[in-house]
Amino acid sequence: MTAAAELPRPMTFTAAPALSGSVTVPGDKSISHRSLMLSALAVGESRVEGLLEGEDVLATAAAMRAMGADIQRDADGIWHIHGVGVGGLLQPEGALDMGNSGTSTRLLMGLLASHDLTATFIGDASLSKRPMARVTDPLAQMGASFTTSPGGRLPLTMRGACPAVPLDYRLPVASAQVKSAILLAGLNTPGITRVVEPIPTRDHSERMLRGFGADLTVEVEADGTRIITLVGEAELQPQQIIVPGDPSSAAFPMVAALLVPGSQVTIANVGLNTTRAGLIDLLREMGGSIEVINAREVGGEPVGDLIVTASALQGVEPDPARAPSMIDEYPVAFIAAALAQGRSIFRGLDELRVKESDRIATMAAGLRAIGVAVEELEDGLIIEGSGGAPLKGGGPTATKLDHRIAMSFAVAGLVSRDGVTIDDMRPVATSFPTFTALLQTLGAMA
Numbered sequence: 001m002t003a004a005a006e007l008p009r010p011m012t013f014t015a016a017p018a019l020s021g022s023v024t025v026p027g028d029k030s031i032s033h034r035s036l037m038l039s040a041l042a043v044g045e046s047r048v049e050g051l052l053e054g055e056d057v058l059a060t061a062a063a064m065r066a067m068g069a070d071i072q073r074d075a076d077g078i079w080h081i082h083g084v085g086v087g088g089l090l091q092p093e094g095a096l097d098m099g100n101s102g103t104s105t106r107l108l109m110g111l112l113a114s115h116d117l118t119a120t121f122i123g124d125a126s127l128s129k130r131p132m133a134r135v136t137d138p139l140a141q142m143g144a145s146f147t148t149s150p151g152g153r154l155p156l157t158m159r160g161a162c163p164a165v166p167l168d169y170r171l172p173v174a175s176a177q178v179k180s181a182i183l184l185a186g187l188n189t190p191g192i193t194r195v196v197e198p199i200p201t202r203d204h205s206e207r208m209l210r211g212f213g214a215d216l217t218v219e220v221e222a223d224g225t226r227i228i229t230l231v232g233e234a235e236l237q238p239q240q241i242i243v244p245g246d247p248s249s250a251a252f253p254m255v256a257a258l259l260v261p262g263s264q265v266t267i268a269n270v271g272l273n274t275t276r277a278g279l280i281d282l283l284r285e286m287g288g289s290i291e292v293i294n295a296r297e298v299g300g301e302p303v304g305d306l307i308v309t310a311s312a313l314q315g316v317e318p319d320p321a322r323a324p325s326m327i328d329e330y331p332v333a334f335i336a337a338a339l340a341q342g343r344s345i346f347r348g349l350d351e352l353r354v355k356e357s358d359r360i361a362t363m364a365a366g367l368r369a370i371g372v373a374v375e376e377l378e379d380g381l382i383i384e385g386s387g388g389a390p391l392k393g394g395g396p397t398a399t400k401l402d403h404r405i406a407m408s409f410a411v412a413g414l415v416s417r418d419g420v421t422i423d424d425m426r427p428v429a430t431s432f433p434t435f436t437a438l439l440q441t442l443g444a445m446a
């Protein structure tokens with residue numbers, strides 16, 4: 001990194017004229033991570049089209065390379081991966097730098113837990129504060145051992161177990177990262193690995209593992225509990241993967257188009273997997289006009305184009321049970337609530353406190369600073385909406401190395417009187433490197 005890249009990059013977003021046009025967002029981050037990891041375990045060449053080329057996914061690519069996978073990007077932007085086979089990852093020479101990425105860290109810990117190697121995981125200041133016991137505990141039950149920093153955090157060193165012991169595990173926290181870590185560990189483990197998921201979370205790992213030829217079944221009980229069973233010592237076949245646009249990135253232009261009066265925007269090729277589509281349901285309940293056209297299936301995932309038209313929104317009190325289906329979209333949903341008519345009450349969001357920042361506290365402070373009346377709860381926020389009146393604005397908003405906080409307050413700036421200044425836009429490169437260019441395409445910035 002150059003010295004300039006290390007300096008915070010503040011930016012001000014000001015009231016926008018009506019947004020219009022058609023855009024695409026970069027590839028899905030969750031699917032991109034998984035496509036690199038599973039391709040690196042298949043024997044032969046996999047091709048990945050539409051991979052998110054953000055810092056988080058590039059951290060996964062670098063780690064897989066460091067453990068023996070051959071990963072190349074061609075001039076057309078297609079990624080070619082020659083894998084090493086399940087169980088074939090090599091001892092990395094240096095520490096694995098996971099940057100800002102929780103998904104890379106937790107999924108790779110799972111993947112390596114059943115390999116005969118030692119790996120050290122390091123990350124940035126944000127990642128080094130995040131809890132890892134949620135994965136190290138079950139992986140230790142499979143035989144891996146860990147030396148962690150205080151509180152079970154990064155930097156940590158893991159010694160994998162080979163053969164590992166298959167695990168039957170009921171998730172104590174609704175987390176796709178924990179689920180995926182155990183399933184990935186199960187790939188190179190003799191016998192049956194089973195994960196019981198009382199509250200469904202994103203199912204990209206299950207879909208993709210099956211797509212690569214793993215013997216994986218999902219049973220859904222009457223109360224919605226999912227039981228995922230994986231037969232270990234799998235052999236994965238190389239695949240051609242097309243990554244859909246990330247619904248978590250589409251969330252920002254979607255909310256911007258609903259809030260900026262007179263807007264109509266098309267966001268093409270957005271992933272619409274129901275385990276990810278909670279924000280669309282919520283915004284529609286608030287009165288948002290979001291039409292899905294060209295619904296189709298691409299590479300085993302539902303995809304569609306969204307036509308979003310500016311709408312007057314009403315306050316909501318969403319059911320906490322839907323939290324996993326929009327877990328990364330709450331920051332921008334809070335901005336939508338700040339412009340809605342009436343009060344919104346968000347509860348059951350404890351998980352937001354352990355993301356790239358404490359997203360409840362960071363959003364509460366940022367909203368207050370731009371003139372929104374907000375009450376912080378232990379597990380959520382109460383937000384008094386402006387009824388469509390522009391927010392006061394201000395800043396600089398402290399983003400705390402959190403890309404979704406930065407993009408959410410950028411959207412708030414588009415519907416503010418005085419503009420909103422973000423203290424540092426650099427973290428946006430982790431998931432959505434083309435964010436400001438996309439806002440420009442829509443006419444949001446001069």
Ligand SMILES: O=C(O)C1=C[C@@H](OP(=O)(O)O)[C@@H](O)[C@H](O)C1
Binds near residue numbers: 178
């Ligand atoms: O599995 C994944 O790709 C992800 C799962 C979610 O995390 P949790 O599993 O911690 O809820 C989400 O917040 C993260 O951005 C990506």
Ligand SMILES: C=C(OP(=O)(O)O)C(=O)O
Binds near residue numbers: 100101102328431
């Ligand atoms: C929480 C997120 O990602 P991760 O856990 O991979 O850092 C996110 O992208 O909002």
